[in-house]
Amino acid sequence: MSLLKQFDQRSPAEVGEELYRFARELFPICRSITGDGIRRTLAMIGDRLPLKIHEVQSGTAVFDWTVPKEWNIRDAYIKAPDGKRVVDFKKSNLHVLNYSMPIHARMPLSDLKPHLFTIPKYPDWIPYRTSYYQENWGFCLTHNQMLALQDGDYEVCIDSTLADGHLTYGECYLPGRSDDEVLISCHACHPSLANDNLSGLTVATFLAQLLSGANLRYSYRFVFVPGTIGAITWLALNREAAARVRHGLVLTGIGDKGNFHYKKSRRGDAEIDRAMTHVLKNNTESPEILEFSPYGYDERQYCSPGFNLAVGCLMRSVWGSLPEYHTSADNLDFIHPAQLAESLRVCTAVSDVLERNRRYCNLSPYCEPQLGRRNLYRSVGGEPIGAEINARLWVLNLSDGEHSLLDIADRSAIPFAMISDAADLLFESGLLKTVQSEHTHETGRRPLPPAENRKSS
Numbered sequence: 001m002s003l004l005k006q007f008d009q010r011s012p013a014e015v016g017e018e019l020y021r022f023a024r025e026l027f028p029i030c031r032s033i034t035g036d037g038i039r040r041t042l043a044m045i046g047d048r049l050p051l052k053i054h055e056v057q058s059g060t061a062v063f064d065w066t067v068p069k070e071w072n073i074r075d076a077y078i079k080a081p082d083g084k085r086v087v088d089f090k091k092s093n094l095h096v097l098n099y100s101m102p103i104h105a106r107m108p109l110s111d112l113k114p115h116l117f118t119i120p121k122y123p124d125w126i127p128y129r130t131s132y133y134q135e136n137w138g139f140c141l142t143h144n145q146m147l148a149l150q151d152g153d154y155e156v157c158i159d160s161t162l163a164d165g166h167l168t169y170g171e172c173y174l175p176g177r178s179d180d181e182v183l184i185s186c187h188a189c190h191p192s193l194a195n196d197n198l199s200g201l202t203v204a205t206f207l208a209q210l211l212s213g214a215n216l217r218y219s220y221r222f223v224f225v226p227g228t229i230g231a232i233t234w235l236a237l238n239r240e241a242a243a244r245v246r247h248g249l250v251l252t253g254i255g256d257k258g259n260f261h262y263k264k265s266r267r268g269d270a271e272i273d274r275a276m277t278h279v280l281k282n283n284t285e286s287p288e289i290l291e292f293s294p295y296g297y298d299e300r301q302y303c304s305p306g307f308n309l310a311v312g313c314l315m316r317s318v319w320g321s322l323p324e325y326h327t328s329a330d331n332l333d334f335i336h337p338a339q340l341a342e343s344l345r346v347c348t349a350v351s352d353v354l355e356r357n358r359r360y361c362n363l364s365p366y367c368e369p370q371l372g373r374r375n376l377y378r379s380v381g382g383e384p385i386g387a388e389i390n391a392r393l394w395v396l397n398l399s400d401g402e403h404s405l406l407d408i409a410d411r412s413a414i415p416f417a418m419i420s421d422a423a424d425l426l427f428e429s430g431l432l433k434t435v436q437s438e439h440t441h442e443t444g445r446r447p448l449p450p451a452e453n454r455k456s457s
């Protein structure tokens with residue numbers, strides 16, 4: 001049974017609730033690009049998947065970057081002159097500038113203010129701010145909280161450590177019949193933010209669970225990494241695996257109510273770009289396909305010119321286009337079970353396309369083969385043919401060894417699943433043969449004809 005049919009056997013509401021419940025479990029953890037928060041997150045993903053955890057030492061050179069010191073935090077607060085906590089890490093982990101160095105001091109409000117971050121336009125939201133690569137300390141608070149601060153001396157405490165340690169990432173490898181790989185990548189470094197990127201983490205985890213029970217054509221590698229530095233580290237340490245990546249996706253921001261956006265790989269015409277475009281257009285409301293740009297999520301690293309992998313990025317609302325982005329408003333109310341379930345369905349449908357897309361050769365190319373005597377045509381003449389028979393005619397006509405099933409689906413405007421089912425049936429009936437091996441499917445090159453048939457030129 002196809003992956004999508006298997007997925008569709010379950011109630012979307014039930015799947016959505018399970019995804020959402022997992023996001024809710026992960027939400028409170030204070031994550032960062034290193035440290036115990038991301039470790040705990042990976043351990044919880046590891047409870048559901050065969051996840052291998054990698055620890056990379058601080059100071060390790062990864063291309064032009066260096067794995068930073070490890071950051072951990074226990075507590076942080078600002079106490080007003082009257083001794084009351086006016087900003088408290090225990091109420092929201094967004095209150096601390098992520099990666100703040102430790103500090104415990106008293107200072108007047110005027111000295112404290114340069115270290116405070118707010119969003120005046122949304123005075124009840126806490127911004128999410130970081131300082132990974134420049135040692136600094138600070139607090140993020142609502143603008144209203146800041147306006148309420150009176151002059152006087154404040155006690156400032158950030159009980160954190162920034163010391164040599166490790167960068168942690170997790171990898172789940174699902175072997176398929178081919179060594180060629182599909183890469184699914186998510187960043188796992190944001191603290192209590194839901195859409196960015198607990199939506200990606202939960203959907204990727206459930207997709208890996210779904211695929212782990214299947215007989216797969218491709219091998220799948222799910223990587224859960226801290227943003228930017230994690231993807232760079234993975235690429236630096238996994239050059240061979242990267243060379244085996246045929247298709248890939250970065251998943252992020254896929255739990256909100258926005259319509260889908262897919263940002264194409266740098267290549268622009270990779271099979272993943274076409275597969276995702278086809279699936280979104282046939283299954284979702286008003287999707288938008290975006291051209292590649294060098295800013296965004298970790299597709300920036302996978303699509304850097306040295307690698308140029310066929311990796312695109314699936315989102316709903318585009319990051320930065322909504323005011324909730326990187327604020328406390330990206331919380332558990334901002335993501336929804338139904339949207340998470342639909343995102344998982346899209347990822348499943350894309351996997352299905354990658355798994356089933358092939359080129360075939362029609363073994364009876366001189367006029368149409370007689371489908372009726374094979375029980376592949378309607379029994380009563382004169383009636384219009386149905387969609388399934390139409391799909392069979394398209395597959396037979398375009399199976400010339402050059403067109404893939406995805407090409408045929410696009411050209412006929414028939415959903416890939418129906419085209420692929422038609423091809424399965426025609427193949428079983430002996431009317432088609434496959435023309436590509438597991439390992440050459442990506443080249444898209446037409447095999448040379450046998451020597452005796454080549455024209456001399």
Ligand SMILES: [Zn+2]
Pocket residue numbers: 190196326
């Ligand atoms: Zn982000």
